[in-house]
Amino acid sequence: MMEYKALYRRFRPLTFGDVIGQQMITQTLINQIAHESIGHAYLFTGSRGTGKTTTSKILSRVVNCLNPVDHNPCNQCEVCRSILNDSNMDVVEMDAASNNGVDDIRELRENIKFPPSSSRYKVMIIDEVHMLSKGAFNALLKTLEEPPEYMIFILATTEPHKVPATITSRCQRFEFKRIDASAMREYMHTLCTTLEVKVDDDALKLIVRLSEGAMRDALSLLEQCLSFAGEVLTYEIAASVLGRSNDDDLTILSEAIIRGDVSEMIRLSRIQYDRGKDVSVLIGDLIELFRSGMLFSTMGDDHLMDLPQSELVWIERLTSQHGVKEWIRVLEALMVADQKVRYASHPWIAFELALAKLTAVGEEDSIAGLIKRIENLERNGVQAIHQPVRDNQRTVQQAKVVEVSHDKAVPRQADHGAAETEAEVFDPGDLTLLVIKENWDKYMSSVKERLVSTYALMKEVKPVSFKNGKLQLQLNEALKILKPAIENEDNMFHICEAFKHTFGSLPKIEIIDYALEDTRADEVKSFFKNLVDDDHVIIK
Known part of the structure; x- marks a missing residue:
């Protein structure tokens, strides 16, 4: 039985041209190789799954390749194949998370004293380099500054701010950006075609959104969905497998929040609770949805290309009925609720309380709520004098409450059941x-x-x-x-x-x-x- 490999390992890019979304970096490295101006130390930074380790391995092969093709490794020669099989003694990958001590760096310094045995360069790839101890960084400084001419260091990290400036200054730094959503969708669609799998565009959009610009994460999520779906992957299957809220449930709950229907909100939230839904995931889905509504209200649909069509139609309909202030108000309340739920002993109750408060605040601040308060004051025998005031280029009514006296109106608060002491x-x-x-x-x-x-x-x-x-x-x-x-x-x-x-x-x-x-x-x-x-x- 053949050993199974995960999708991100099976389809790992083998040349610079295969790397997705990092054209500036790959073209710079190709130019250096073409002009034989290869640096002795590189620092690759960026978030997870953006191609740092992959690019490091491609670079280690191309500098040692016997038959390079257009400044890319041929991946067929003896050296390339040995590096691909992790059997080449001249290319070493070290995990700094588990080898972060001074003794590990001393052993590394001893090894680089010897020239490469079967390759042109010795390449040392240190992954998660920010995990090295202070003593280990100090031990690496001199070697990194003046390495042997056959030595190339490639350091990779997701947290460059933890790498000492003395290390950074000795390296050529390349920052790997998050991969563009459209490029990720296109790549995964091609991959699914290769695997003979039919997949919905909405399913790919969901996977891309959850991966947050990391191709490795996207391929892992896609593989998880394909394990259940088989040959046809729909949006409903992807949402269910990945534990996301159903579109209909999410939009119905969102409409209840906007309407201020507390009983409906609590009922729907209890349904999610009974289904075993994680409250943090539900709040995250709501935040994403209301953020999309805010963006649609202010910037149009150009920034919502990653949303499923059903959500896009829903947002378009709701934004025609509610202004951007309403989206922002709900979004702010959900962000606060997300923080409180994380540390609450009863997360679901904290979430329901946040929904109830959100409705109360909405009623208090809305025009309908203000009119209701004025009507209550008038019913209590208080006269309301309305004066038009300009606010944001539109006329609103600002009510000043006064009590009618014999000779002049003396401002005071409405009587809420207790007589107020007459003011001097x-x-x-x-x-x-x-x-x-x-x-x-x-x-x-x-x-x-x-x-x-x-x-x-x-x-x-x-x-x-x-x-x-x-x-x-x-x-x-x-x-x-x-x-x-x-x-x-x-x-x-x-x-x-x-x-x-x-x-x-x-x-x-x-x-x-x-x-x-x-x-x-x-x-x-x-x-x-x-x-x-x-x-x-x-x-x-």
Whole structure:
């Protein structure tokens, strides 16, 4: 019985021309070979499955090939065949993950003292070179800088930032990029034709998407699917074998999320749970789907070529009904849920809670939700005065709630079952920084009653200046990051309304994150002006 080889080993590229998606690198190496300017040390970097080890082996053969063809190995001569069979003593591949000590590098240095026995060059391929210890890297430095003329080092790593700069500077560095999706699909389609297997384009798109630009991963996934499918591979079979969500289930759940139907979302999620679905995989599928919706809303379908046709039709239909903000809102919530689920003791419950919160937030922020809140206020005997405000080049309605008084409208929060204490009305002409500070706790209570999150942010500021109807609030310099949150439109609305309720006027409010030098002097001046008449005292 013949030894079985995995697809990625059976169809490993044998020449530079067979390497997929790395034309810049392979052409550079071909030019070096053509001009006999081969380097003594190379560093191949890039993510897994992009061709680093394959290119290393091709290079080791072509520099030693007896009959090269167009600067590629012939793969037929005695040297090429011995390297392909791993029987050539002059080409050594070392795994730095398991041979990472100083003694291993010392043994390597002893071996390279002897010239090649049957080849032109000795080639040392060190895979996962970033796993070498600090002592091993130091032991390699001198040899790497001045190797014998017959020696070529090829270092490969997926984490180049862990390789010391002293090593990198002694090598020619080549960065292997993720392989283009269309090139991967074309290659696998050709391979399936060679294997006499019929395969759906949607199935190949799914495999490519899951492989994340790694050809080895893609071939491993394809082999897994073919082991079940036999001679015909459909999208449904591929999705089932690879543990992905069925298209119909995924789109139905996604529509329930967008509609805000909590009961339907929970029901569908429990179905996935009963089927043994991994919650992290389900969230990942939803994230991919809503990311595609966001891209379609902003950039069209040019960036969605890897999606199955059924998903593409669904996204096109939903984007015609919902704007990009809706896709972004759901996508952000799913990203947060993905993080929480990873560390939750009950992942599915955490996921269901995230779905419920997502719906609640959507209702709170939507126009329908705001209208519902205003109607509730009006039913409680509070009059809503709507003023049109320009926002993003369109008119929206911003509601200001006021209670009708005998002589003027005094801003206040709607009564939610408990009577609010009447606020003291200040004459705008008597309002000073000192008065504001004396009544600051009362003002903060008014903010807290309106929105607790705004109150939490306002606890980090203090009034430092009040001149010509302009109030400056100083934010702790160590908390500058909070400034955009405080200046958020919703928060500023509550801040201003609470001030108007407490002091009876609406100043221009500015948040600053630096100290005012004359703040103390203004306080002293204000204090003395309140004691005596301004005409009898000159304050300098």
